[in-house]
Amino acid sequence: MSEAREFPKSTAKSVTARALAVLGALSAQEPSMTLSQLARVAGLPVATVYRLAGELEEGRFLQRDASGRYSLGVRMWEMGLLTPVHGHMREVAMPFLLNLQYECRETVQLAVCDGVDAVYIEKLTLDTKTPVQSRIGARIPLHATAVGQAILALSDPGFIDVITGMPLPRFTDSTVTTPRALNKMLDQVREQGFAHSTEEYVPGSTAIAAPVMVNGKVEAAIGIVNYELRDDLEVFVPQLIEAAAGLGRRLKELAADPQAD
Template sequence: MTEPLVAPPPKSVVARALLILGQFSVATPALTISELSRSTGLAVATVFRLLGELEAGQYVERSPRGRYRLGKRLWEMGLLTPLHARLRESALPFLLNLQYKSGETVQFAIPDGAAALYIEKLTNEESVPQQSRIGARIPLHATGLGKAMLAFSKPEVLDEVLAQPLKPYTPNTLVDPDSFRQELHQIRDRGYATSSEEYVPGSMSIAAPVMVGESVQAAVALVNYRLEGDLERFSEPLLHAAEGIGRRLRDMEGLDFPSLHAPENGIPEGNATAQG
């Protein structure tokens, strides 16, 4: 039996178009028609036609060299996403303030299944480890951010993380479930987590959870890539920022979307029709 080289392409046109978009990645942000045809298993003519439609809508664009890249439209749509409109926009002033006070790199992430998803990273260093790229997912057990979230998560999440052995990234990574649980206990007591070279050698961090009621919505971290200074001296402003972000998120809980310029009256909800 000869296995096909790639999975058989989906039959639905929409799924095919999305499959094409899905081929673009950090590693391959610019692709040609024939590359796309090969990697999706779709006929070149099909890829050609679908790309034409996507291009008409600015979902893809052509680079100077004729390769296709994701287009402006997708960037604009990303801004309408709750991840941006709700989380990042609420958090940014606090993150900037924190960056300003500490001078350190500031990171902001949310829990996403058994991983942390980076939403924002503010650094004034021009070169910075690529691990913490915005949009990247990192394990919960090996960073300050992850531990801060995990410590305040529902037990199920911890169970899920501990269901598999804790993967060591550096000699400092916590791999023993018992001492890991103990660590989380300490974090709950102090209200913030710290880590030193547990994920990337040479970098250390301090992180605090962003809570809305009982649930962890996100976490904020300060990171230093040179093991310089004592990050714990910033614990107070860090907790303050996390607190402030939590408050803003709480204020717009239940709303389907952030009230755009907060008319200060009741709920601007009910019947937001598309055409007024």
């Protein structure tokens, strides 16, 4: 009767794919699991996962805590740091973000474009209590956030067409959901040099963001967010623009001479 297969029983892939599936089983929601959970989520036999996980543990890509539960290992983190996104962008950007944060004392964020959405690379919040609104690594829509719009506005026309052509999901009453309206908004961003978004994604939050340009290409966007509907966020526009410009210049320098100071 109860023949319910719990998982799609992943159709026999290569060993490598299986190993990656084991790693991929861990998520933000469940960052640590027992062996059998791991097996269930990965859709693989326990014995197989047992072996694979053993090897991954040896390589420090996985680690087991006292109770025997698996979580991702230090190696994973170390290698994550070598990723271009982190190793370059974040590292170079940090001082600019910190200085900006020092000046405005609001939450400052850095995002890049990956595929069809933006990804938070860094987020500096002073509040020790505030729940994590937008985690680093989180993917956010290009059309409904200030950083997203800042990036999108300066992307190349072809890409803009692709995005405006896709369904634009609505998140709040203020979300822009028609290609027409979005294009108009992007025009404004290009004109002003920054994006301003009020409650388009998260109710109660306001943000401004400026694109980071390197040799005429958007590489990222820096944003300032506030979760209490501050209406005078624009007073920080000059600092924001300066931070974005500064980062752009620095990235250009480093691209020219990777060893530079």
